Amino acid sequence: MTFTLQQALIPVDQGYTTVDLQVVGDTITAISPNLEVVGTVVNCQNKLLLPGFFNAHTHSPEMWQRGAIPPLPLELWLAELYDFIPLELEKVYLSALGTAVETLLSGGTSVVDHLVLIPGQEIETIATAVSAYQEVGIRAFIAPLIWDQPLISGIPSGENQPENPTKGRSATEILEMLQEAINKFHQPEAGVYILTAPTGIQLCSDELFVGCAELSDRYNLCRHSHLLETKAQQLLAQEKYGCSAVEHLNKLGYLSSRTSLAHCVHLTDDDITILAETQSTVVHNPLSNLRLGSGIAPILKYRQAGVNVTFGCDGSASNDSQDLLEAIKIGSILHNVTDLDYQHWITPRQSVEMAALGGAKGLNMGDKLGSLTVGKKADLVLYDLTDLSLLPRTDPIGLLILGRPTQVVDSVWVNGKIIVENGRVTTTNVANLKQELFAKSQWVTNRQSKTVTQFEAHYRSVMGLSEGEIKGYS
Numbered sequence: 485m486t487f488t489l490q491q492a493l494i495p496v497d498q499g500y501t502t503v504d505l506q507v508v509g510d511t512i513t514a515i516s517p518n519l520e521v522v523g524t525v526v527n528c529q530n531k532l533l534l535p536g537f538f539n540a541h542t543h544s545p546e547m548w549q550r551g552a553i554p555p556l557p558l559e560l561w562l563a564e565l566y567d568f569i570p571l572e573l574e575k576v577y578l579s580a581l582g583t584a585v586e587t588l589l590s591g592g593t594s595v596v597d598h599l600v601l602i603p604g605q606e607i608e609t610i611a612t613a614v615s616a617y618q619e620v621g622i623r624a625f626i627a628p629l630i631w632d633q634p635l636i637s638g639i640p641s642g643e644n645q646p647e648n649p650t651k652g653r654s655a656t657e658i659l660e661m662l663q664e665a666i667n668k669f670h671q672p673e674a675g676v677y678i679l680t681a682p683t684g685i686q687l688c689s690d691e692l693f694v695g696c697a698e699l700s701d702r703y704n705l706c707r708h709s710h711l712l713e714t715k716a717q718q719l720l721a722q723e724k725y726g727c728s729a730v731e732h733l734n735k736l737g738y739l740s741s742r743t744s745l746a747h748c749v750h751l752t753d754d755d756i757t758i759l760a761e762t763q764s765t766v767v768h769n770p771l772s773n774l775r776l777g778s779g780i781a782p783i784l785k786y787r788q789a790g791v792n793v794t795f796g797c798d799g800s801a802s803n804d805s806q807d808l809l810e811a812i813k814i815g816s817i818l819h820n821v822t823d824l825d826y827q828h829w830i831t832p833r834q835s836v837e838m839a840a841l842g843g844a845k846g847l848n849m850g851d852k853l854g855s856l857t858v859g860k861k862a863d864l865v866l867y868d869l870t871d872l873s874l875l876p877r878t879d880p881i882g883l884l885i886l887g888r889p890t891q892v893v894d895s896v897w898v899n900g901k902i903i904v905e906n907g908r909v910t911t912t913n914v915a916n917l918k919q920e921l922f923a924k925s926q927w928v929t930n931r932q933s934k935t936v937t938q939f940e941a942h943y944r945s946v947m948g949l950s951e952g953e954i955k956g957y958s
Contacts, residue, residue: 836881874892
């Protein structure tokens with residue numbers, strides 16, 4: 485595809501300027517005022533052009549439990565999640581479509597899906613998500629969510645440990661499945677990337693982490709994991725390793741410039757130094773951290789230490805949204821209360837760079853994506869600056885990041901292909917998607933989680949909480 489964007493507003497060091505931008509095939513070939521027209525002309529007057537953002541951590545199948553799980557900390561929230569997770573490939577397909585559409589319409593051109601797999605149908609689950617993402621046209625980084633230890637292992641043992649009600653597959657079996665997924669689905673030229681993605685130290689053996697690192701190195705893949713999302717996980721790391729989780733993962737060789745780590749709420753200064761030295765990326769998921777009471781990640785400390793940071797929505801059962809602009813806004817201004825020195829606070833322009841170039845760097849794509857640069861891939865988003873939520877005219881990026889923009893995405897290109905035009909996704913039938921999501925779900929007001937009932941007393945005990953009333957939820 486060849487086209488010329490005319491009269492687009494873009495940010496520059498001293499403010500904004502109006503330029504034309506040319507794309508030939510999948511690549512930005514020129515950026516300058518008054519360029520000679522090539523290909524199709526797109527009028528961008530009164531529109532802001534930015535590189536596409538990254539939804540750098542989510543779990544698409546969680547869409548089916550959006551708004552359904554009551555206020556619970558992560559360890560109990562997970563117990564309920566897995567009691568009611570959808571086990572149908574059709575639902576995996578629809579929720580991946582929905583995740584892609586919502587990400588696109590909030591400024592994202594790439595999604596990292598830490599994909600929950602259907603037991604016994606792992607390869608089929610990945611194939612289904614790949615199909616959905618390719619249909620929409622979003623750039624998809626699929627990170628099959630894997631673990632080899634029972635769910636109760638995610639809670640520190642304390643003096644008592646309930647019976648393990650869940651069993652995981654062996655690390656060897658999981659790595660064999662992951663090898664098959666890499667062989668079948670890792671196709672960067674088609675916009676689909678497979679990541680190795682053990683869920684985290686709470687449910688994964690050293691054998692699984694090392695095996696994932698080896699696969700990552702063998703095929704030059706990126707790695708993805710949750711890390712120290714909760715206080716319980718911080719306690720668990722000391723119980724399991726006698727040191728911090730960051731120290732342990734570093735000893736295993738898991739941390740690298742191709743490693744992105746979701747949450748990172750409970751880290752020490754020494755941990756932060758290790759992340760900086762290994763060039764690992766932190767994916768900030770502020771909304772789920774608040775929703776689950778996990779805490780506020782020390783993002784300003786990370787930035788001051790030189791750690792690359794980007795943003796994620798997290799899954800729709802813990803956010804409960806895939807509005808990337810909302811996650812960026814909360815993930816930026818939340819930290820104004822953690823540091824009195826306002827010169828450390830995140831500016832709207834810094835937020836844009838974190839969401840775009842920060843995401844690209846975390847996926848080893850900083851040389852190809854994340855900025856409006858000649859030679860980079862044409863993953864572009866055009867915002868309508870005449871929309872009511874971006875008026876009156878002040879600072880366009882300030883309005884976009886600090887405001888509450890709604891339906892402001894005018895056009896989106898991924899790899900040079902237009903997939904949103906005049907505010908509408910052109911590659912999939914969104915009206916039909918909404919009908920299917922409605923038809924295959926039902927209103928939920930009261931359900932009982934057997935696993936929460938099994939775990940809750942133990943969780944309260946090891947976390948030093950009073951016995952209280954064991955509810956079992958929901």
